[in-house]
Amino acid sequence: MDRRRVQGPETSVVPLPTQEALAKRAALPAPVQDGKRADGRGPEDIRPIFLRTGLISQASGSAYIELGQTKVACAVYGPRQLKKQQGFSEQGRLYCEFKFATFACKKRRHPIRDPQEKEFSQIIVQALAPSIRLDRLPKSVIDLYVTVIENDGTASCLAAAITAASVALADAGVEMLDLVAATSLGYVHQQLLVDCSAAEEAYQQHTDLILAYMPSLGQVTHLLHRGPVDWPPMAAVGGACCVHVYLLLMMHAQ
Amino acid sequence: MTTSVSPYAFTAETFKRVQPEEYYRKILEQDVRPDGRAFDACRTTIVNAGCIGTAEGSAVVRIGDTTVVCGIKAEVAEPTLDQPQQGYFVPNVELGPLCSARFRPGPPGDLAQLVSERLRSLLYVGSSKVVVLEDLCIEPEQAVWVIYADLTCLNYDGNILDACVLALSAALKDTRIPRASLDVDEGIVRADEQATQPLTLRPFIFAATYGIYEGRLLLADPNASEEPLMASQVTVCLMEDGQLAALWKSGGGLCSMEQVQQCIAQARKRYTELASLVSSSSSN
Numbered sequence: 053m054d055r056r057r058v059q060g061p062e063t064s065v066v067p068l069p070t071q072e073a074l075a076k077r078a079a080l081p082a083p084v085q086d087g088k089r090a091d092g093r094g095p096e097d098i099r100p101i102f103l104r105t106g107l108i109s110q111a112s113g114s115a116y117i118e119l120g121q122t123k124v125a126c127a128v129y130g131p132r133q134l135k136k137q138q139g140f141s142e143q144g145r146l147y148c149e150f151k152f153a154t155f156a157c158k159k160r161r162h163p164i165r166d167p168q169e170k171e172f173s174q175i176i177v178q179a180l181a182p183s184i185r186l187d188r189l190p191k192s193v194i195d196l197y198v199t200v201i202e203n204d205g206t207a208s209c210l211a212a213a214i215t216a217a218s219v220a221l222a223d224a225g226v227e228m229l230d231l232v233a234a235t236s237l238g239y240v241h242q243q244l245l246v247d248c249s250a251a252e253e254a255y256q257q258h259t260d261l262i263l264a265y266m267p268s269l270g271q272v273t274h275l276l277h278r279g280p281v282d283w284p285p286m287a288a289v290g291g292a293c294c295v296h297v298y299l300l301l302m303m304h305a306q
Numbered sequence: 307m308t309t310s311v312s313p314y315a316f317t318a319e320t321f322k323r324v325q326p327e328e329y330y331r332k333i334l335e336q337d338v339r340p341d342g343r344a345f346d347a348c349r350t351t352i353v354n355a356g357c358i359g360t361a362e363g364s365a366v367v368r369i370g371d372t373t374v375v376c377g378i379k380a381e382v383a384e385p386t387l388d389q390p391q392q393g394y395f396v397p398n399v400e401l402g403p404l405c406s407a408r409f410r411p412g413p414p415g416d417l418a419q420l421v422s423e424r425l426r427s428l429l430y431v432g433s434s435k436v437v438v439l440e441d442l443c444i445e446p447e448q449a450v451w452v453i454y455a456d457l458t459c460l461n462y463d464g465n466i467l468d469a470c471v472l473a474l475s476a477a478l479k480d481t482r483i484p485r486a487s488l489d490v491d492e493g494i495v496r497a498d499e500q501a502t503q504p505l506t507l508r509p510f511i512f513a514a515t516y517g518i519y520e521g522r523l524l525l526a527d528p529n530a531s532e533e534p535l536m537a538s539q540v541t542v543c544l545m546e547d548g549q550l551a552a553l554w555k556s557g558g559g560l561c562s563m564e565q566v567q568q569c570i571a572q573a574r575k576r577y578t579e580l581a582s583l584v585s586s587s588s589s590n
Contacts, residue, residue, distance in 0.1 A: 064383035064452045127404045154458075
């Protein structure tokens with residue numbers, strides 16, 4: 053039992069929807085109609101991005117990103133000295149803690165991090181470490197904390213987190229090779245959709261891709277893919293979207 | 307001593323880091339605070355409600371740089387045996403490592419636990435509760451609503467208690483829970499997402515915190531750099547008609563009866579400001 057938090061009942065559940073609502077949900081329209089998605093986007097359009105740096109004044113660097121309804125805050129602390137018990141490291145270390153706020157998803161998340169959140173933390177580290185000059189930071193650690201305030205598409209949350217974390221690192225003045233721009237793609241009803249919302253993720257998905265890319269170096273830092281797919285067109289669309297995000301970041305930097 | 311600055315003199319920034327107390331005292335002598343505020347001035351306060359679509363109710367509060375997000379989630383559970391008609395209200399504050407370098411990763415620290423407990427204790431002030439728990443009943447002895455109020459701090463710049471009380475009030479006002487009923491045959495609760503209703507709430511409680519500097523000066527809304535310099539802090543929680551809901555004094559410094567009276571008088575003014583902010587914050 054967790055004695056450090058105010059306790060509620062032992063178990064609680066989300067109530068089931070009414071029969072009528074269930075019937076309505078079963079008869080969903082096709083995700084793309086006349087070349088337009090439910091929110092008026094084309095299949096290969098990302099949602100509008102809002103990005104702000106420096107909102108978390110206590111951190112060395114920070115970024116807040118909105119991707120449609122998806123909202124992610126990211127703070128960087130460091131580079132700071134590695135603790136004694138963490139041992140010696142010739143290269144700098146990157147540590148990431150990714151967390152969904154308990155109210156961020158349709159179903160309430162537990163305040164303690166679950167395996168998915170730990171996996172996402174690792175992915176962010178792997179996606180960003182190649183872009184940072186860690187060889188210049190011996191005996192130090194950079195801490196990266198990411199909190200998702202609203203989840204409108206879990207894959208898009210991860211992509212937004214990678215992008216925001218990269219911008220926050222730049223805001224903290226960490227020496228980097230390039231900014232990392234990330235994007236998410238999914239196949240819904242044999243249709244390639246970029247940057248899926250939560251409503252689109254609710255369709256049966258067999259294929260998805262999260263791509264983190266350094267456009268000016270032309271290097272992929274991380275790629276997470278699942279499902280059978282015709283690879284070349286998916287990679288082309290993913291790359292183009294990363295470049296699009298990157299250009300927005302560059303515009304923000306000016 | 308000539309007028310030229312000695313090469314060994316501190317710049318203001320260094321002086322602040324090396325001798326924070328002396329730095330602070332020198333500035334207060336000019337009847338102003340380091341950030342340019344008057345003694346009784348609070349920082350700019352912003353309330354924005356209804357900004358998180360996945361929560362049943364939500365609010366973002368900024369007091370200066372201090373930022374708190376409150377999200378309300380409603381779930382269904384069995385009531386306790388001794389209170390078969392009452393729902394649950396579960397407030398929790400999360401002061402994660404994201405919001406300041408002073409917090410470490412891991413379970414909630416002392417400050418987060420303290421603020422959570424204070425929020426919970428505010429529920430049981432006076433004759434009626436902030437959230438009317440009897441109205442959260444779906445079916446006596448079978449099913450009731452659980453209201454989870456989670457507050458996440460995004461930026462810690464002092465006075466977290468005021469920000470949390472304000473965010474909680476604004477989010478509760480914004481909350482709409484679906485109409486639910488127990489399906490007796492199946493033994494499950496079904497909720498109609500289309501037909502939502504607001505919570506039954508008692509008039510709001512707002513908090514105002516004052517730092518007492520050297521037992522003589524009252525400083526409203528202390529920020530993170532001022533807080534450690536205050537020997538004691540007084541938090542006044544008021545209800546709608548100016549009635550006292552709670553009074554907390556922390557720290558060991560001296561604090562006279564007149565100063566407490568002064569705090570309450572200033573808090574009454576602050577209450578009207580906050581009440582109008584919350585009433586105009588709603589998106590619907």
